[in-house]
Amino acid sequence: MMEIVVIGNGVAGEAACSAIRSRTKEAKITLISEESHPFYSPCVLTQYISKELKRSGVFLKTLRDYEKEGINALLGNRVERIDPVGRMVFLNDREIAYDKLILATGSRPIVPTIEGVQKKGVKVLKFLRDADRIFRAQGIKAIIIGSGPVGVELAVALRKRNWEVCLIEALDWIMPNQFDEKGSFIVRNILENHGIKILTAEKVLSIEGKPHVNGVVNSRAGRREADMVVLTIGMRPSTQLARQAGVEVGELEGILTNEEMETNIKDIYACGDCVEGKDPFTLKPKLSLLWPQAERQGTVAGYNCIGEHRSIRWVPDVINLDVFGTFVGAMGQPARMINHGKTEMVEVVGKEKYHCFVLSEGRWVGGQFIGDHEGMGILLPFMGRDYEEVCKKIRDEEEATRFPWYYPTRDFFYKMEEP
Numbered sequence: 198m199m200e201i202v203v204i205g206n207g208v209a210g211e212a213a214c215s216a217i218r219s220r221t222k223e224a225k226i227t228l229i230s231e232e233s234h235p236f237y238s239p240c241v242l243t244q245y246i247s248k249e250l251k252r253s254g255v256f257l258k259t260l261r262d263y264e265k266e267g268i269n270a271l272l273g274n275r276v277e278r279i280d281p282v283g284r285m286v287f288l289n290d291r292e293i294a295y296d297k298l299i300l301a302t303g304s305r306p307i308v309p310t311i312e313g314v315q316k317k318g319v320k321v322l323k324f325l326r327d328a329d330r331i332f333r334a335q336g337i338k339a340i341i342i343g344s345g346p347v348g349v350e351l352a353v354a355l356r357k358r359n360w361e362v363c364l365i366e367a368l369d370w371i372m373p374n375q376f377d378e379k380g381s382f383i384v385r386n387i388l389e390n391h392g393i394k395i396l397t398a399e400k401v402l403s404i405e406g407k408p409h410v411n412g413v414v415n416s417r418a419g420r421r422e423a424d425m426v427v428l429t430i431g432m433r434p435s436t437q438l439a440r441q442a443g444v445e446v447g448e449l450e451g452i453l454t455n456e457e458m459e460t461n462i463k464d465i466y467a468c469g470d471c472v473e474g475k476d477p478f479t480l481k482p483k484l485s486l487l488w489p490q491a492e493r494q495g496t497v498a499g500y501n502c503i504g505e506h507r508s509i510r511w512v513p514d515v516i517n518l519d520v521f522g523t524f525v526g527a528m529g530q531p532a533r534m535i536n537h538g539k540t541e542m543v544e545v546v547g548k549e550k551y552h553c554f555v556l557s558e559g560r561w562v563g564g565q566f567i568g569d570h571e572g573m574g575i576l577l578p579f580m581g582r583d584y585e586e587v588c589k590k591i592r593d594e595e596e597a598t599r600f601p602w603y604y605p606t607r608d609f610f611y612k613m614e615e616p
Contacts, residue, residue, distance in 0.1 A: 198223060198224065199297065200293075201224050201295065201298075202229065202286050203228045203229070203298075204286070204301060204438065205299075205300070205303055205471075206230030207239075207469060208236075208238075208488050208491045209301035209468040209494055209495035209498075210468075210469070210495060211236050212491070212492045212495030213502075217500075217502070218266055220500070225269070226267065226268045227268075227269045228263070228269065229271045229293075230270070230273070231273070231275050233272050233273035234272065235259055235260055235270070237257055238488075239323070239325075239488075241255050242327075242328040243347075243353070243354040245332065246328055247355070247358060248357075249357070252329075271288070274289075275288065277289055279441065281443060281444075281462045284296065286298065296464065297503075299499070300438065300452065300460075300467040300471060301491075302435040302439070302469075302471045303470045303471055305433055306322070306428060308321065309428070311403060311404055313405060316404055316406050317409040318334070318424065318426060321429075336360075336424020337424060338360070339361070339425045340421060340425070341355075341362065341364045341365065341427045341429055342413075342426065342429065342430060343431065344364050344372060344373075344397075345431065346516050349525075353388070353521060356393055363423075364393055364394070365395075365399050365401060366395070366398075367398070367399065368398065369397055370385070371388075375527035375565070377532050377533055379551070380553055380565040383551055399416060400415065401413050401414070401415055402414045405420070410425065434451040434452065435470070436451065439452050442465070444460045444462055444467070449473050449484050451482075451484055452467040452471050452473060453472075454466070454468075454472055456508040457507065458494055466501065470491060472494060474494075474511055475511045476511070476530075477513055477581055478557070485511075489515065493509060493510075493512075513529040513580050524566065524570050525567055526566040526567075526570050526573060527565045528563065529555065529563035531555060531563055535563075540557050542555055551566075552567075559583055560583055561576075563580075564580075
């Protein structure tokens with residue numbers, strides 16, 4: 198009987214187990230996770246924090262589900278080291294042999310070297326335990342450092358709980374990895390209209406308090422009071438175990454794999470946030486720390502470890518948020534992150550909506566959607582193609598009638614009168 202060990206109980210590890218079980222009931226699967234909870238969705242943690250979702254609603258599995266699927270789930274256990282020569286995984290109280298090993302170790306929050314960052318009341322948001330701490334926090338004033346999707350969602354959640362929220366971004370506008378300036382400005386207006394204070398081009402110099410945080414000192418705005426500070430600066434791949442085992446890691450600190458998610462060590466696979474992928478357009482190294490990407494990688498890793506050859510297709514990142522009832526979505530790259538070739542931006546403005554299409558050397562590489570997501574799904578498969586080809590494809594698609602105010606021309610999209 199094949200012994201498969203999966204380290205990590207996030208969506209990548211779960212997808213790997215599901216792929217294996219969909220093809221064989223014979224393989225023995227051992228799933229190891231430091232977290233003591235069964236599989237849950239980190240995507241809804243801010244809804245739990247805002248009290249729009251009960252804590253029980255974040256879970257996607259029960260302990261009984263693992264038993265039904267024939268998975269030996271060792272939750273609340275830490276892997277100390279891996280021996281790839283002896284094919285052994287060592288925990289603090291036992292050792293487990295494997296034929297195939299899947300690393301789905303995820304990522305960890307980036308904690309910057311700010312003076313006072315270790316004070317009580319300074320938090321991060323990645324795991325359920327982090328959400329529990331934020332949910333239980335006492336006070337009325339919160340400062341969130343970092344304005345990516347997690348920071349924005351958390352700002353919205355805390356504001357719904359009547360916290361006074363200040364969102365601080367070191368760059369010139371919020372959500373800089375998803376939006377260009379105009380789209381970012383629209384999102385900023387929505388947040389500010391709901392009472393969230395936003396500081397951009399602002400560096401946090403120190404976090405104050407004895408011993409509990411009571412404020413931060415900024416480079417331009419000076420001191421601002423706070424009962425809680427949350428760091429949402431970003432995530433870094435968790436690769437300590439992989440490095441110790443001799444698994445190759447790339448320049449962005451993620452595990453390197455081939456297209457079958459196999460590492461440089463035979464019979465060791467990796468998937469999810471711990472993996473360093475490729476930008477689908479430039480083929481340069483890229484971290485894609487998003488649920489859909491992790492799910493695809495986990496599925497491919499699971500199939501390949503039982504001999505069913507599948508290859509990963511690197512696809513653009515897609516994010517979507519509900520910002521006080523307004524849809525905010527983006528896919529691919531904003532123009533500011535494209536540092537090669539001729540870049541164009543085509544904007545489509547309608548009633549209570551803003552769409553922006555980013556072109557690089559005539560290819561569509563990014564899209565930004567505010568107000569509605571109509572057309573987003575049909576357009577996604579065409580990303581990376583020449584815009585004239587995209588226009589022809591859309592003309593041929595019957596579903597294009599769902600958004601008749603987009604009419605493809607040589608100018609990519611022409612805004613007609615909205616019906």
